[in-house]
Amino acid sequence: MNAEMPVNADRLWRSLMDMGQVGALPHGGCCRTALSAEDKAGRDLFVRWCREAGCEVEFDVVGNIFARRPGRDPARAAVATGSHLDTQPHGGKFDGIYGVLAGLEVVRALNDARIRTEAPIDVVVWTNEEGVRFGPPLAGSSAFAGVVDVEQVHAGMTLDGTTVRDDLEATGYLGREQPGERRFDCFVEAHIEQGPILEAERKTIGVVTLVQGLRWLRVTVTGMDGHAGTTPMDRRRDALLAAAEMVLAINRIAREADEWARLTNGKFEIEPNSGATIPGRAVFICDLRHPEAATLDALDRRMQEAMRGIAQAAGVDIEIERLMNKPPVQFEPKVVETIRQSARQLGYASIDMLSGAGHDAMNVARVAPTGMIFVPCKDGLSHNEAESAEPEHLAAGAQTLLQTLVARAGRAT
Numbered sequence: 001m002n003a004e005m006p007v008n009a010d011r012l013w014r015s016l017m018d019m020g021q022v023g024a025l026p027h028g029g030c031c032r033t034a035l036s037a038e039d040k041a042g043r044d045l046f047v048r049w050c051r052e053a054g055c056e057v058e059f060d061v062v063g064n065i066f067a068r069r070p071g072r073d074p075a076r077a078a079v080a081t082g083s084h085l086d087t088q089p090h091g092g093k094f095d096g097i098y099g100v101l102a103g104l105e106v107v108r109a110l111n112d113a114r115i116r117t118e119a120p121i122d123v124v125v126w127t128n129e130e131g132v133r134f135g136p137p138l139a140g141s142s143a144f145a146g147v148v149d150v151e152q153v154h155a156g157m158t159l160d161g162t163t164v165r166d167d168l169e170a171t172g173y174l175g176r177e178q179p180g181e182r183r184f185d186c187f188v189e190a191h192i193e194q195g196p197i198l199e200a201e202r203k204t205i206g207v208v209t210l211v212q213g214l215r216w217l218r219v220t221v222t223g224m225d226g227h228a229g230t231t232p233m234d235r236r237r238d239a240l241l242a243a244a245e246m247v248l249a250i251n252r253i254a255r256e257a258d259e260w261a262r263l264t265n266g267k268f269e270i271e272p273n274s275g276a277t278i279p280g281r282a283v284f285i286c287d288l289r290h291p292e293a294a295t296l297d298a299l300d301r302r303m304q305e306a307m308r309g310i311a312q313a314a315g316v317d318i319e320i321e322r323l324m325n326k327p328p329v330q331f332e333p334k335v336v337e338t339i340r341q342s343a344r345q346l347g348y349a350s351i352d353m354l355s356g357a358g359h360d361a362m363n364v365a366r367v368a369p370t371g372m373i374f375v376p377c378k379d380g381l382s383h384n385e386a387e388s389a390e391p392e393h394l395a396a397g398a399q400t401l402l403q404t405l406v407a408r409a410g411r412a413t
């Protein structure tokens, strides 16, 4: 533990608990969907804390918040960190919030130690990471990275019938700064792991090297509706039966591939969905993930071949559409190495790992050198009110973040 610029574990924990009171739910979680009244209250609290810590706070046109701790050299690009404050409807107190408040704790700890950096440090809140009240998810970081147009985000309708622009205006977070105006030296996002690996391996810090790729296929199988009592078994064109065979076959392919492949058929619809009618139509989603683009391609191809073969043998028609294709994102090796060294110097047990979930950092990686720091969370649970983490692990992640940001920003005094 570096005694020179220590983060304050109690203060970080108190801030997390205080933020957890905003939009609090009965079972310990939070509901602060993006740009709702609760999200506004959470944002206002964060902005107040940042100003009290001496930061200059600005918003951009999609409501991303940038709290800047000035550096000695204002001409230098900011060393940036942050995450999101919005939650799922039954969200926890840590997913996203930890990354934002770990950034704030870095600022407070540097203030305590009277340390000035050469480059400024920006703590960022990205708008609408979760995509609950309106789409797309990761909206703020997508706009920042130029993946979506500002107009597209503004015109989006919310569940409450307002536009996103209306909400930005109503909450007071419609800024003038355009995406791309602000340059980052780098961006480092701290986040709870949302999975079980660090806890199982008894490690404190996960050095994230990449975010795995994700692909969605929608498979439509068309057979023929028929009478359950009068149609002989050998004269049926049962879409569900063929689809069921497909699900088994592609799961076998995923299991036999390697330990990294992930396939989920989480959504399934059949028509007419009636007890006495042979299903004439089945539609299902394949959610396929893998860290390597080439393997993702190969698995996609093999699965499609297998499903087409089954359709032909069963005498049904098949249509396969690709709904989403997000390639794996490799984080910048120098940033990753700085995180790894920081954890090592501080004496924390760490491992390299990949992220199974998407994060704002994967968008920012398109426009700035980027990395991520994971800390363990209880039972790997997230998107759940019971989401929890140990104060000492959260502090270790914030301390690693501080070392990393200072290493990038350079010390002036």
Ligand SMILES: [Zn+2]
Residues within 6 Å of the ligand: 084, 095, 096, 129, 191
């Ligand atoms: Zn998150």
